[in-house]
Amino acid sequence: AQSVSQHNHHVILSEAASLELGCNYSYGGTVNLFWYVQYPGQHLQLLLKYFSGDPLVKGIKGFEAEFIKSKFSFNLRKPSVQWSDTAEYFCAVNAGLTGGGNKLTFGTGTQLKVEL
Amino acid sequence: NAGVTQTPKFRVLKTGQSMTLLCAQDMNHEYMYWYRQDPGMGLRLIHYSVGEGTTAKGEVPDGYNVSRLKKQNFLLGLESAAPSQTSVYFCASSYSGRNTEAFFGQGTRLTVV
Numbered sequence: 001a002q003s004v005s006q007h008n009h010h011v012i013l014s015e016a017a018s019l020e021l022g023c024n025y026s027y028g029g030t031v032n033l034f035w036y037v038q039y040p041g042q043h044l045q046l047l048l049k050y051f052s053g054d055p056l057v058k059g060i061k062g063f064e065a066e067f068i069k070s071k072f073s074f075n076l077r078k079p080s081v082q083w084s085d086t087a088e089y090f091c092a093v094n095a096g097l098t099g100g101g102n103k104l105t106f107g108t109g110t111q112l113k114v115e116l
Numbered sequence: 117n118a119g120v121t122q123t124p125k126f127r128v129l130k131t132g133q134s135m136t137l138l139c140a141q142d143m144n145h146e147y148m149y150w151y152r153q154d155p156g157m158g159l160r161l162i163h164y165s166v167g168e169g170t171t172a173k174g175e176v177p178d179g180y181n182v183s184r185l186k187k188q189n190f191l192l193g194l195e196s197a198a199p200s201q202t203s204v205y206f207c208a209s210s211y212s213g214r215n216t217e218a219f220f221g222q223g224t225r226l227t228v229v
Binding site for chain 2: 004009032034036042043044045046049051052090094103104106107108109
């Protein structure tokens with residue numbers, strides 16, 4: 001069964017600091033990879049996605065992620081965080097469902113707090 | 117454009133009561149999903165549907181039932197609520213099974229006392 005590990009559960013940064021959140025997955029086949037963000041009291045929103053091609057993907061709000069197949073990793077980065085980036089971040093993997101569907105397996109999330 | 121809409125947004129139930137959560141999407145998506153979100157556990161798939169009239173079990177289906185009578189709606193039912201079902205429930209939909217993103221609703225916060 002596929003699984004996703006997010007190693008940082010809580011991260012506190014000052015504004016303008018750089019961010020890197022780790023994500024590792026376990027699945028030997030072709031995967032789709034995602035980072036979702038959940039702002040306080042809101043639903044999940046897609047930050048970025050990787051399906052194929054260039055392993056460095058850029059998303060919204062200045063976020064990017066790099067897919068390293070050999071390391072089964074999909075780490076999220078942002079060069080300079082803002083207070084408004086305070087949120088919970090989820091890494092997710094889709095390896096498909098028998099008979100179709102898009103079963104996303106989520107990591108446990110990383111709570112990011114950005115201080116002024 | 118509404119996207120994925122869940123009703124209700126909040127609900128408090130007593131143990132043993134039943135309720136139905138409604139999810140509606142207006143994007144003509146084939147696939148719909150119900151997840152629950154619990155602290156420190158991420159989101160876990162309860163049930164899903166790959167098309168109108170179909171449903172299937174996810175990781176944590178016990179205590180829940182679903183129906184997909186219309187393509188745009190996906191209902192999640194709790195027949196006899198238990199405190200362990202206190203959670204935030206998210207509905208999602210996607211156009212297809214692969215190489216596509218899932219869109220999420222605003223969530224339903226359910227408390228079972």
